[in-house]
Amino acid sequence: MNSVAIDGADARRTAGVTFAASLRFEDIRHGYHGRETIRGVSLTAKAGEVLCLLGPSGSGKTTLLRIAAGIEVQSSGRLLMNDREVAGPSGFIPPEKRGIGLMFQDFALFPHMNVLDNVRFGLTALPPKEAVSGAMAALERVGLAHYADKYPHALSGGEQQRVALARALAPRPGVLLMDEPFSGLDSRLKDTIRADTLAILRETRATAVVVTHDAEEAMRMADRIALLRDGRLVQVGTSDDLYRRPKDLFTAAFFSEINEFSGVVRDGCVETPLGTTSAPGMKDGQSVSVAVRLSGVGLREEGGAIPARILSRRFLGVVELLELAVPGTERPVRSRIRADILPQGLRDVTVTVNPQDIFVFEKQAETP
Numbered sequence: 001m002n003s004v005a006i007d008g009a010d011a012r013r014t015a016g017v018t019f020a021a022s023l024r025f026e027d028i029r030h031g032y033h034g035r036e037t038i039r040g041v042s043l044t045a046k047a048g049e050v051l052c053l054l055g056p057s058g059s060g061k062t063t064l065l066r067i068a069a070g071i072e073v074q075s076s077g078r079l080l081m082n083d084r085e086v087a088g089p090s091g092f093i094p095p096e097k098r099g100i101g102l103m104f105q106d107f108a109l110f111p112h113m114n115v116l117d118n119v120r121f122g123l124t125a126l127p128p129k130e131a132v133s134g135a136m137a138a139l140e141r142v143g144l145a146h147y148a149d150k151y152p153h154a155l156s157g158g159e160q161q162r163v164a165l166a167r168a169l170a171p172r173p174g175v176l177l178m179d180e181p182f183s184g185l186d187s188r189l190k191d192t193i194r195a196d197t198l199a200i201l202r203e204t205r206a207t208a209v210v211v212t213h214d215a216e217e218a219m220r221m222a223d224r225i226a227l228l229r230d231g232r233l234v235q236v237g238t239s240d241d242l243y244r245r246p247k248d249l250f251t252a253a254f255f256s257e258i259n260e261f262s263g264v265v266r267d268g269c270v271e272t273p274l275g276t277t278s279a280p281g282m283k284d285g286q287s288v289s290v291a292v293r294l295s296g297v298g299l300r301e302e303g304g305a306i307p308a309r310i311l312s313r314r315f316l317g318v319v320e321l322l323e324l325a326v327p328g329t330e331r332p333v334r335s336r337i338r339a340d341i342l343p344q345g346l347r348d349v350t351v352t353v354n355p356q357d358i359f360v361f362e363k364q365a366e367t368p
């Protein structure tokens with residue numbers, strides 16, 4: 001039932017189409033040598049969606065993926081696929097029986113096997129003829145059927161990445177787990193391969209959980225993003241949710257560069273060197289952190305609300321990055337503006353802040 005011999009356009013349309021499964025982490029905890037590194041994560045990848053696990057180094061992304069794959073067993077909590085427990089108090093289904101596809105950082109292809117055999121590797125349960133046609137169909141899907149006889153060393157990095165994707169998709173996994181799948185590619189190639197990969201994930205209707213530490217990569221790929229910090233889930237939502245409605249300073253700073261100020265709420269407002277901002281719903285006397293995106297600090301020669309002196313300018317092509325001295329703060333305020341809108345040699349400017357780029361958060365005690 002797993003595979004049918006099909007040719008040409010039909011093969012391309014149906015090859016590797018998955019029966020997408022949902023994947024649920026339920027209050028997952030895990031640790032090494034007595035130190036807890038995953039601290040109660042509950043999260044669901046819905047069937048057919050691309051969910052990105054995003055976070056800085058050490059936040060627990062890879063550990064969660066390894067738990068999902070069954071390479072690592074959590075210390076407590078449950079893992080469910082399509083509401084069926086695959087790891088938890090009621091038992092453990094080994095990795096090869098979970099219907100999960102894996103694509104890890106270095107997407108190691110076997111160097112001594114040709115491309116076809118590399119892709120066929122995950123189809124050993126099928127009769128040989130069906131395994132070959134399944135592998136060929138998966139290669140067709142990634143546009144590399146003509147490379148079937150070649151060996152990995154003869155392929156470019158991007159082509160090897162596509163073979164690895166074909167190998168992961170060939171057994172039609174319910175969930176595909178990808179750990180930093182583009183990290184080995186140079187930046188220009190990365191954009192193309194990422195877009196191709198996303199198109200293939202959409203065509204195959206796969207559920208994919210993708211680990212990345214790069215917020216822009218997550219925004220480019222994900223239907224939803226789960227942001228992690230120190231083994232905890234900080235916020236889950238669409239890129240729009242996390243970018244426009246960050247729950248805390250950490251999330252705001254992860255998605256864009258910010259200027260950060262401290263203040264205290266008085267009469268529903270907080271004063272910063274960049275002006276007065278409303279702090280809706282916050283009590284008088286509350287200590288707050290105010291984040292102002294660099295791209296929200298607009299500069300004009302005159303007419304803006306706050307005077308500033310330019311300390312430095314760095315040209316970055318489309319935009320330029322400036323450091324400014326602003327009354328009321330010792331630290332330079334940073335701004336990111338479109339290049340060439342201010343004349344060269346200018347010293348004094350005025351600042352206007354876009355209200356949509358200001359966020360006020362309750363000051364939080366540092367988490368242990």
Ligand SMILES: Nc1ncnc2c1ncn2[C@@H]1O[C@H](COP(=O)(O)OP(=O)(O)OP(=O)(O)O)[C@@H](O)[C@H]1O
Nearest residue numbers: 032033037055056057058059060061062063064213
């Ligand atoms: N095998 C291990 N033994 C001990 N500690 C480990 C082990 N694997 C991971 N850790 C620790 O668990 C924490 C989470 O690691 P993990 O690799 O999941 O983070 P990550 O978010 O994927 O980071 P990166 O982006 O650097 O890969 C880190 O503090 C790490 O040092």
